[in-house]
Amino acid sequence: MYKKLSKILSLLLVAVLSTFAFSGCSKSTSTSSNTQKSSEEKVVNIFTWANYVPDDVVKKFEKKTGIKVNYTNFSTNEEMLAKLQAVKGSQYDVVICSDYIVEVMGKQKDVLMQPIDKANIANYKNVDTKYLNQEYDKGNKYSIPYTLGTQMIVYNPDKIKTDIKGYKDLWNPELKGSMVLVDDSRIVIGMTLKKLGYSMNETDKTKLDQAKAELKKLRPNVKVFDADTPHNSLISGDTSIGFMYGSQASAAVRANPKLKIVYPEEGMNIEEDNFVIPVKAPHKKNAEQFINFMLDGEISNAATTANEYINTNLAAKQFMSKEYLNNKAVFIPDENFKKGEHFKDLGDAAKTYDLIWSEFKQQ
Structure with a gap:
């Protein structure tokens, strides 16, 4: 009886130890997997026109977040759309494109953009409301204004x-x-x-x-x-x-x-350019971080001062220089703008x- 009980206790002990061993192994594998995933996610793929996000702004984002920016450019909105269709809304995390092409993509059967979760973009509040809720994207479901140009x-x-x-x-x-x-x-x-x-x-x-x-x-x-x-x-x-x-x-x-x-x-x-997140963006959270960073008042001003487009960010005004405010190519007189x-x-x-x-x- 004693041997039999001892044998049973021994078997139970082995089973418990085995469970801990497998649990430890599983935890180790999971940790390794998470580390790898985390490493892969320290990337954000931006797709827009050449030089539209200035290099120094990109470097500031990388330094602040540790997220590497891969910057790919296109020449026209139509070229962008063709490439995004080819990859079925994958590969890129943030696309910066024009108002009418957002409208085009929003009408397609298979929408290439995903709704933007504004709760994850605190600086959305900085966008001037006169640039929001436009015909091409009512309620800004898919897009957030970056700049405006002509x-x-x-x-x-x-x-x-x-x-x-x-x-x-x-x-x-x-x-x-x-x-x-x-x-x-x-x-x-x-x-x-x-x-x-x-x-x-x-x-x-x-x-x-x-x-x-x-x-x-x-x-x-x-x-x-x-x-x-x-x-x-x-x-x-x-x-x-x-x-x-x-x-x-x-x-x-x-x-x-x-x-x-x-x-x-x-x-x-009058052309309003916007941030959008493709439907199969591989790094959605990083995309949200990038957009939020770009909507910071000081960063927004740095970007538009460099690329010389009209700024759509209310928080940026306090940082604007007289040179930028007096730039005839940037600030269009109201009489022309209204037409x-x-x-x-x-x-x-x-x-x-x-x-x-x-x-x-x-x-």
Whole structure:
């Protein structure tokens, strides 16, 4: 009886020890797995235009959080959308893109964005409410404003004696071979439609055919297409006049103060750029940390001072310099701003725009 009881107790002891051993092993494996996962999560993948988030801001974020930023850039919203569709909303953690493309993505059957949990982004309160709740994303379900920009004409008065007032002046035959255009179909076709007196979001085939014919007349004047650095050809003297983003116009004038900026009298495009998180973002929490960091007032000011776009952050105003506040390429007069038009989703007409643009560039 004693041996039998002793044997049973021995077996129970072995079982208990084995349980602890396996438990310890399991805990060790789990800890190792968590460490590996944590290590993998110290990354955030940003997808936007070149130089849109300044290097020093990126470095500050990395230093503060220990999260490495992988920065990938695109040239146009349409290029971004194609890449995001190709990876089915994965690979990237934060995308910074324009208002109308947020609208396009929001209407798709398989939405490529995930709703933003604003409770995890404390600095959301810093965003100026006049930039929230826009038509392209009511309630800001998927997007948070970063900056606001527009495009304008810049020219060298030493080389061009014509008085430049608007889009129509870009068609002057005297400008043959002297122009640089931002390489973006919506922007260039949009300004052509405005020249004709139409909306930048026109979808009527007859009116688009007119725009196509107008672009054919413009083509001899165009020497350079450049999405990222159109101002460089103005600075170098390779071109004398250009149509580009305000930040690019500012860079041109800073390099050559003789250059003049013109707000087209026909009306400008007003473009609101936003943070969005792709539906299958691999590092969602890091994405939220990055967006929250960018919405800090001091950081927001540092970013827009560097990229020279309109700041949408109320908390940033206390940090703004007089130079930034007086930058003609950044702060558009109210009378011009009120005439501005936002791009919208074109629906099936987007294919027509693509065809018009392709033919225009190949002429």
